Structure formats: C-alpha cells, structure tokens
Amino acid sequence: MKIDLRLTPENAIIIAATIExxxxxxxxxxxxxxxxxxxxxxxxxxDGKALLAKGKRNHFDAEKKIKVSLKFHEADVLxxxxxxxxxxxxxxxxxxxxxxxxxxxxxxxx
Numbered sequence: 403m404k405i406d407l408r409l410t411p412e413n414a415i416i417i418a419a420t421i422e423x424x425x426x427x428x429x430x431x432x433x434x435x436x437x438x439x440x441x442x443x444x445x446x447x448x449d450g451k452a453l454l455a456k457g458k459r460n461h462f463d464a465e466k467k468i469k470v471s472l473k474f475h476e477a478d479v480l481x482x483x484x485x486x487x488x489x490x491x492x493x494x495x496x497x498x499x500x501x502x503x504x505x506x507x508x509x510x511x512x
Contacts, residue, residue: 403473403474404471404472404473404474405471405472405473405474405476405477405507405510405511406469406470406471406472406510407469407470407471407472407477407503407506407507407510408467408468408469408470409451409455409467409468409470409503410465410467410468411454411455411456411466411468412455412499413499413502413503414448414451414452414454414455414468414470415452415455415456416496416499416500417448417452417484417499417500417503418445418448418449418451418452419452420483420484420487420488420491420496420500421441421444421445421448421480421483421484421487422445422449423487424438424441424442424445424483425442425445427441437479440475440476440479441479441480441483443476444472444476444479444480444483447470447472447476448470448480451468451470454468455468474511477507477510477511478511480507481504481507481508481511484500484503484504484507485504487500488500488501488504
C-alpha cells in the first residue's frame with residue numbers, strides 16, 4: 403500500500419531538516435533497530451526530494467508540488483518522527499508546516 407504526499411518545495415526542505423536528527427540516533431533493541439532502519443530510508447528519500455526542491459528557485463517551479471511516495475510503514479514512521487520532533491520546534495511557521503504534514507499523513511493512514 404502506497405501513501406502519496408504532495409509537498410511544496412519549501413515544505414519538503416522543512417520536513418527533511420526536521421527528521422535529520424535520525425542520522426545521529428543509535429538503536430540497541432531489535433525493535434528499535436527495525437524502526438531506525440525504516441526511519442533512515444525515509445530520511446534518505448526526503449533528503450533527495452529536499453535537494454530537488456532546493457534547485458527550484460524560480461517562482462513557477464516554487465508553486466509545483468513535489469510528490470513523495472511512501473510505503474505504509476514508512477509513512478507511519480514519518481508521522482511518528484514528526485510528532486516526536488515538533489515538540490522541539492519554536493518557530494511558529496515551521497511548526498505549522500510540520501503540523502500540516504502530520505495531519506495529512508494521519509488522514510491518509512486512517
């Protein structure tokens with residue numbers, strides 16, 4: 403089962419930066435290693451999309467949404483990561499963009 407997210411280039415960059423902390427995470431139990439493996443795959447996928455988004459500098463391309471296709475378990479882990487990371491975000495606009503993505507994922511996962 404696939405979950406398709408449509409993100410603006412700016413939102414793709416925000417989401418990729420938000421879950422960047424997963425690269426510095428260590429897992430010790432079998433369950434944590436499994437979740438970390440999925441999280442690393444999702445982070446790598448979003449980093450690629452964010453890099454693509456950074457190339458879209460003109461106004462026409464900035465309006466186009468970037469499609470991110472995730473498997474169900476990847477979307478679920480992304481939602482959990484964003485919920486965990488949003489607690490540390492102080493900037494209201496960035497917090498709003500993350501919350502919008504969490505809400506979108508929640509709706510598609512239900």
